[in-house]
Amino acid sequence: xxxxxxxxxxxxxxxxxxxxxxxxxxxxxxxxxxxxxxxxxxxxxxxxxxxxxxxxxxxxxxxxxxxxxxxxxxxxxxx
Amino acid sequence: xxxxxxxxxxxxxxxxxxxxxxxxxxxxxxxxxxxxxxxxxxxxxxxxxxxxxxxxxxxxxxxxxxxxxxxxxxxxxxxxxxxxxxxxxxxxxxxxxxxxxxxxxxxxxxxxxxxxxxxxxxxxxxxxxxxxxxxxxxxxxxxxxxxxxxxxxxxxxxxxxxxxxxxxxxxxxxxxxxxxxxxxxxxxxxxxxxxxxxxxxxxxxxxxxxxxxxxx
Numbered sequence: 001x002x003x004x005x006x007x008x009x010x011x012x013x014x015x016x017x018x019x020x021x022x023x024x025x026x027x028x029x030x031x032x033x034x035x036x037x038x039x040x041x042x043x044x045x046x047x048x049x050x051x052x053x054x055x056x057x058x059x060x061x062x063x064x065x066x067x068x069x070x071x072x073x074x075x076x077x078x079x
Numbered sequence: 080x081x082x083x084x085x086x087x088x089x090x091x092x093x094x095x096x097x098x099x100x101x102x103x104x105x106x107x108x109x110x111x112x113x114x115x116x117x118x119x120x121x122x123x124x125x126x127x128x129x130x131x132x133x134x135x136x137x138x139x140x141x142x143x144x145x146x147x148x149x150x151x152x153x154x155x156x157x158x159x160x161x162x163x164x165x166x167x168x169x170x171x172x173x174x175x176x177x178x179x180x181x182x183x184x185x186x187x188x189x190x191x192x193x194x195x196x197x198x199x200x201x202x203x204x205x206x207x208x209x210x211x212x213x214x215x216x217x218x219x220x221x222x223x224x225x226x227x228x229x230x231x232x233x234x235x236x237x238x239x240x241x242x243x244x245x246x247x248x249x250x251x252x253x254x255x256x257x258x259x260x261x262x263x264x265x266x267x268x269x270x271x272x273x274x275x276x277x278x279x280x281x282x283x284x285x286x287x288x289x290x291x292x293x294x295x
Contacts, residue, residue: 022171029164052163059167063174070178 018069025059083236090235094246116190124185139166141220142227150230 029035029052038046117124126134144162152159180195189195192213197206225243232242 019175022175025167026171029167032164048157049160052160052167055167056163059170063170066174 019066021062021066024062025055028055028058086235087237090231117188120190142224142230146227146230147223 035048035051038048040047042050122130148159148162180192183189183199184195187198189198191210193206193210196209197203200206225247228246229243232238232246
Protein backbone atom coordinates (compact mmCIF):
# COMPACT_ATOMS: atom_id res chain seq x y z
CA UNK A 1 0.00 0.00 0.00
CA UNK A 2 3.00 2.25 0.29
CA UNK A 3 4.06 1.32 -3.23
CA UNK A 4 1.75 3.78 -4.95
CA UNK A 5 3.67 5.18 -7.87
CA UNK A 6 4.24 8.84 -7.49
CA UNK A 7 3.24 10.21 -10.85
CA UNK A 8 3.31 13.87 -11.62
CA UNK A 9 0.29 14.36 -13.81
CA UNK A 10 -0.75 17.61 -15.40
CA UNK A 11 -3.65 17.70 -12.98
CA UNK A 12 -1.39 17.37 -9.99
CA UNK A 13 0.95 20.02 -11.34
CA UNK A 14 -1.96 22.41 -11.76
CA UNK A 15 -3.09 21.95 -8.18
CA UNK A 16 0.48 22.32 -6.96
CA UNK A 17 0.60 25.63 -8.78
CA UNK A 18 -2.63 26.57 -7.07
CA UNK A 19 -1.00 25.85 -3.70
CA UNK A 20 0.95 29.08 -4.17
CA UNK A 21 -2.34 30.80 -3.37
CA UNK A 22 -1.62 29.93 0.26
CA UNK A 23 1.16 32.53 0.18
CA UNK A 24 -1.26 35.37 -0.61
CA UNK A 25 -2.74 35.87 2.90
CA UNK A 26 0.70 35.39 4.46
CA UNK A 27 2.22 38.12 2.30
CA UNK A 28 -0.72 40.44 2.96
CA UNK A 29 -0.05 40.49 6.71
CA UNK A 30 3.67 39.65 6.92
CA UNK A 31 4.87 43.25 6.68
CA UNK A 32 3.11 45.47 9.28
CA UNK A 33 4.32 48.86 7.87
CA UNK A 34 2.07 48.00 4.93
CA UNK A 35 -1.07 48.51 7.01
CA UNK A 36 0.15 50.40 10.07
CA UNK A 37 -2.09 53.40 9.30
CA UNK A 38 -5.33 54.73 10.72
CA UNK A 39 -6.75 56.00 7.39
CA UNK A 40 -8.89 55.23 5.50
CA UNK A 41 -11.31 54.33 8.25
CA UNK A 42 -14.25 52.00 7.79
CA UNK A 43 -17.31 52.77 9.95
CA UNK A 44 -14.94 54.62 12.27
CA UNK A 45 -12.61 51.62 12.57
CA UNK A 46 -8.97 52.48 11.79
CA UNK A 47 -7.41 50.91 8.70
CA UNK A 48 -4.97 48.91 10.83
CA UNK A 49 -7.79 46.88 12.38
CA UNK A 50 -10.23 46.43 9.52
CA UNK A 51 -7.50 45.59 7.04
CA UNK A 52 -6.31 42.64 9.11
CA UNK A 53 -9.85 41.45 9.71
CA UNK A 54 -10.51 41.76 5.96
CA UNK A 55 -7.57 39.45 5.19
CA UNK A 56 -9.35 36.66 7.06
CA UNK A 57 -12.00 36.13 4.32
CA UNK A 58 -9.22 36.37 1.70
CA UNK A 59 -7.39 33.63 3.59
CA UNK A 60 -10.55 31.52 3.67
CA UNK A 61 -11.03 31.88 -0.10
CA UNK A 62 -7.42 30.87 -0.81
CA UNK A 63 -7.46 27.90 1.53
CA UNK A 64 -10.80 26.71 0.13
CA UNK A 65 -9.53 26.97 -3.46
CA UNK A 66 -6.43 24.90 -2.64
CA UNK A 67 -8.46 22.35 -0.72
CA UNK A 68 -11.00 21.95 -3.52
CA UNK A 69 -8.26 21.55 -6.10
CA UNK A 70 -6.74 18.78 -4.00
CA UNK A 71 -10.07 17.05 -3.58
CA UNK A 72 -10.88 17.24 -7.28
CA UNK A 73 -7.59 15.60 -8.04
CA UNK A 74 -8.27 12.90 -5.47
CA UNK A 75 -11.69 11.98 -6.76
CA UNK A 76 -10.75 12.54 -10.43
CA UNK A 77 -9.16 9.09 -10.58
CA UNK A 78 -5.82 10.37 -11.79
CA UNK A 79 -4.14 8.31 -9.11
CA UNK B 80 -21.26 39.27 46.73
CA UNK B 81 -24.93 39.44 45.76
CA UNK B 82 -23.88 41.26 42.60
CA UNK B 83 -22.15 38.11 41.41
CA UNK B 84 -25.13 35.76 41.67
CA UNK B 85 -26.00 36.04 37.95
CA UNK B 86 -22.39 35.57 36.86
CA UNK B 87 -21.90 32.56 39.12
CA UNK B 88 -25.21 31.12 37.91
CA UNK B 89 -24.15 31.42 34.25
CA UNK B 90 -20.75 29.92 35.02
CA UNK B 91 -22.15 26.97 36.96
CA UNK B 92 -24.83 26.27 34.30
CA UNK B 93 -22.25 26.23 31.51
CA UNK B 94 -19.82 24.22 33.59
CA UNK B 95 -22.43 21.56 34.36
CA UNK B 96 -23.56 21.45 30.71
CA UNK B 97 -20.01 20.93 29.45
CA UNK B 98 -19.30 18.29 32.11
CA UNK B 99 -22.44 16.37 31.20
CA UNK B 100 -21.48 16.59 27.54
CA UNK B 101 -18.07 15.18 28.41
CA UNK B 102 -19.46 12.23 30.32
CA UNK B 103 -22.01 11.49 27.60
CA UNK B 104 -19.29 11.66 24.96
CA UNK B 105 -17.24 9.15 26.94
CA UNK B 106 -20.06 6.62 26.47
CA UNK B 107 -20.99 7.75 22.97
CA UNK B 108 -18.72 5.38 21.08
CA UNK B 109 -17.35 2.98 23.62
CA UNK B 110 -14.44 1.17 21.99
CA UNK B 111 -14.28 -2.61 22.01
CA UNK B 112 -10.95 -2.37 23.74
CA UNK B 113 -8.64 0.28 25.09
CA UNK B 114 -5.65 -1.86 24.26
CA UNK B 115 -4.38 0.32 21.46
CA UNK B 116 -2.78 3.69 21.71
CA UNK B 117 -4.87 4.76 18.66
CA UNK B 118 -7.97 4.22 20.76
CA UNK B 119 -6.73 6.18 23.73
CA UNK B 120 -4.99 8.99 21.87
CA UNK B 121 -6.94 9.34 18.61
CA UNK B 122 -10.42 8.03 19.39
CA UNK B 123 -9.75 4.94 17.32
CA UNK B 124 -9.05 7.14 14.27
CA UNK B 125 -12.80 7.45 13.82
CA UNK B 126 -13.24 11.20 14.06
CA UNK B 127 -14.57 12.58 10.80
CA UNK B 128 -14.41 16.15 9.53
CA UNK B 129 -17.33 17.28 11.67
CA UNK B 130 -15.84 16.19 15.03
CA UNK B 131 -12.38 17.29 13.98
CA UNK B 132 -13.72 20.75 13.18
CA UNK B 133 -14.93 21.09 16.76
CA UNK B 134 -11.70 19.63 18.15
CA UNK B 135 -9.60 22.19 16.27
CA UNK B 136 -11.96 24.88 17.50
CA UNK B 137 -11.44 23.65 21.05
CA UNK B 138 -7.69 23.78 20.52
CA UNK B 139 -7.71 27.30 19.14
CA UNK B 140 -10.32 29.10 21.19
CA UNK B 141 -8.99 28.77 24.69
CA UNK B 142 -8.35 30.99 27.69
CA UNK B 143 -5.66 32.54 25.51
CA UNK B 144 -8.28 33.69 23.00
CA UNK B 145 -10.96 34.76 25.42
CA UNK B 146 -8.99 36.08 28.38
CA UNK B 147 -5.32 36.67 27.56
CA UNK B 148 -5.58 38.39 24.17
CA UNK B 149 -8.50 40.69 25.07
CA UNK B 150 -6.69 41.61 28.28
CA UNK B 151 -3.54 42.38 26.30
CA UNK B 152 -5.44 44.57 23.85
CA UNK B 153 -7.15 46.29 26.77
CA UNK B 154 -3.80 46.93 28.43
CA UNK B 155 -1.39 47.43 25.54
CA UNK B 156 -3.62 48.39 22.62
CA UNK B 157 -2.89 47.51 19.00
CA UNK B 158 0.10 45.31 19.87
CA UNK B 159 -2.34 42.68 21.10
CA UNK B 160 -3.78 42.48 17.60
CA UNK B 161 -0.83 40.27 16.65
CA UNK B 162 -3.17 37.36 17.32
CA UNK B 163 -5.06 38.00 14.07
CA UNK B 164 -2.20 38.05 11.53
CA UNK B 165 -0.51 35.27 13.46
CA UNK B 166 -3.47 33.00 12.87
CA UNK B 167 -3.69 34.06 9.22
CA UNK B 168 -0.05 33.11 8.73
CA UNK B 169 -0.33 29.84 10.62
CA UNK B 170 -3.33 28.41 8.75
CA UNK B 171 -1.65 28.04 5.33
CA UNK B 172 1.37 26.47 7.02
CA UNK B 173 -0.88 24.06 8.85
CA UNK B 174 -2.72 23.34 5.63
CA UNK B 175 0.44 22.53 3.73
CA UNK B 176 2.53 20.76 6.37
CA UNK B 177 0.01 18.95 8.55
CA UNK B 178 -1.95 17.50 5.64
CA UNK B 179 1.17 15.75 4.49
CA UNK B 180 2.07 14.73 8.04
CA UNK B 181 -1.44 13.35 8.41
CA UNK B 182 -1.44 11.31 5.22
CA UNK B 183 1.95 9.75 5.99
CA UNK B 184 0.88 9.03 9.56
CA UNK B 185 -2.42 7.58 8.37
CA UNK B 186 -0.74 5.14 6.00
CA UNK B 187 1.84 3.99 8.53
CA UNK B 188 -0.32 4.09 11.65
CA UNK B 189 1.61 6.71 13.58
CA UNK B 190 -0.02 8.17 16.69
CA UNK B 191 2.35 10.95 17.76
CA UNK B 192 4.87 13.20 16.00
CA UNK B 193 7.57 11.18 17.76
CA UNK B 194 6.41 8.06 15.88
CA UNK B 195 6.75 9.97 12.63
CA UNK B 196 10.23 11.22 13.47
CA UNK B 197 11.39 7.78 14.55
CA UNK B 198 10.28 6.28 11.26
CA UNK B 199 11.37 9.12 9.03
CA UNK B 200 14.84 9.59 10.49
CA UNK B 201 15.31 6.14 11.96
CA UNK B 202 16.45 7.62 15.26
CA UNK B 203 14.79 6.58 18.53
CA UNK B 204 16.76 9.20 20.46
CA UNK B 205 15.55 11.98 18.16
CA UNK B 206 12.02 10.65 18.63
CA UNK B 207 12.52 10.80 22.41
CA UNK B 208 13.69 14.39 22.19
CA UNK B 209 10.65 15.28 20.07
CA UNK B 210 8.31 13.54 22.51
CA UNK B 211 9.84 15.33 25.51
CA UNK B 212 9.72 18.67 23.70
CA UNK B 213 6.04 18.09 22.99
CA UNK B 214 5.29 17.34 26.64
CA UNK B 215 7.33 20.27 27.97
CA UNK B 216 5.86 22.66 25.37
CA UNK B 217 2.36 21.64 26.41
CA UNK B 218 2.99 22.58 30.05
CA UNK B 219 2.86 26.38 29.68
CA UNK B 220 -0.20 26.01 27.49
CA UNK B 221 -2.01 24.06 30.19
CA UNK B 222 -0.75 26.49 32.82
CA UNK B 223 -2.22 29.30 30.73
CA UNK B 224 -5.64 27.64 30.88
CA UNK B 225 -5.34 27.40 34.67
CA UNK B 226 -4.38 31.05 34.96
CA UNK B 227 -7.25 31.92 32.63
CA UNK B 228 -9.89 30.09 34.61
CA UNK B 229 -8.43 31.55 37.79
CA UNK B 230 -8.95 35.02 36.31
CA UNK B 231 -12.53 34.13 35.42
CA UNK B 232 -13.20 32.84 38.94
CA UNK B 233 -11.59 35.91 40.47
CA UNK B 234 -13.98 38.07 38.45
CA UNK B 235 -16.82 36.01 39.89
CA UNK B 236 -15.55 36.82 43.36
CA UNK B 237 -14.23 33.31 43.99
CA UNK B 238 -10.65 33.18 45.20
CA UNK B 239 -8.27 30.46 46.34
CA UNK B 240 -7.06 27.31 44.61
CA UNK B 241 -9.80 24.88 45.62
CA UNK B 242 -12.32 26.00 42.94
CA UNK B 243 -9.69 25.51 40.24
CA UNK B 244 -8.89 22.03 41.47
CA UNK B 245 -12.58 21.15 41.36
CA UNK B 246 -12.95 22.75 37.92
CA UNK B 247 -10.21 20.54 36.50
CA UNK B 248 -10.65 17.31 38.38
CA UNK B 249 -14.35 17.20 37.48
CA UNK B 250 -14.12 17.16 33.67
CA UNK B 251 -10.85 15.22 33.76
CA UNK B 252 -12.50 12.36 35.61
CA UNK B 253 -14.55 11.83 32.45
CA UNK B 254 -11.44 10.84 30.53
CA UNK B 255 -10.19 8.76 33.42
CA UNK B 256 -13.37 6.69 33.53
CA UNK B 257 -12.94 5.77 29.90
CA UNK B 258 -9.51 4.42 30.60
CA UNK B 259 -10.65 1.79 33.07
CA UNK B 260 -11.24 -1.53 31.33
CA UNK B 261 -11.70 -4.73 33.30
CA UNK B 262 -8.09 -5.61 32.74
CA UNK B 263 -5.29 -3.21 33.50
CA UNK B 264 -5.10 -0.39 31.02
CA UNK B 265 -2.31 -1.20 28.64
CA UNK B 266 -2.14 2.36 27.36
CA UNK B 267 -0.79 3.20 30.78
CA UNK B 268 1.70 0.33 30.83
CA UNK B 269 3.53 0.19 27.52
CA UNK B 270 5.55 -2.80 28.70
CA UNK B 271 2.48 -4.98 28.25
CA UNK B 272 2.73 -7.25 25.25
CA UNK B 273 -0.62 -6.04 23.94
CA UNK B 274 0.79 -2.58 23.39
CA UNK B 275 1.18 -2.29 19.66
CA UNK B 276 4.13 -0.36 18.46
CA UNK B 277 3.50 1.41 15.17
CA UNK B 278 5.13 -0.37 12.25
CA UNK B 279 8.32 1.33 11.25
CA UNK B 280 8.77 1.44 7.49
CA UNK B 281 12.27 1.11 6.12
CA UNK B 282 11.90 4.51 4.57
CA UNK B 283 9.00 6.85 4.05
CA UNK B 284 8.14 7.25 0.43
CA UNK B 285 6.70 10.45 -0.93
CA UNK B 286 3.05 10.32 -0.12
CA UNK B 287 0.51 12.47 -1.96
CA UNK B 288 -0.16 15.79 -0.34
CA UNK B 289 -3.82 14.99 0.00
CA UNK B 290 -5.20 12.24 2.19
CA UNK B 291 -5.40 8.87 0.42
CA UNK B 292 -8.76 7.76 -0.84
CA UNK B 293 -9.00 5.11 1.85
CA UNK B 294 -9.48 7.87 4.40
CA UNK B 295 -12.49 7.48 6.62
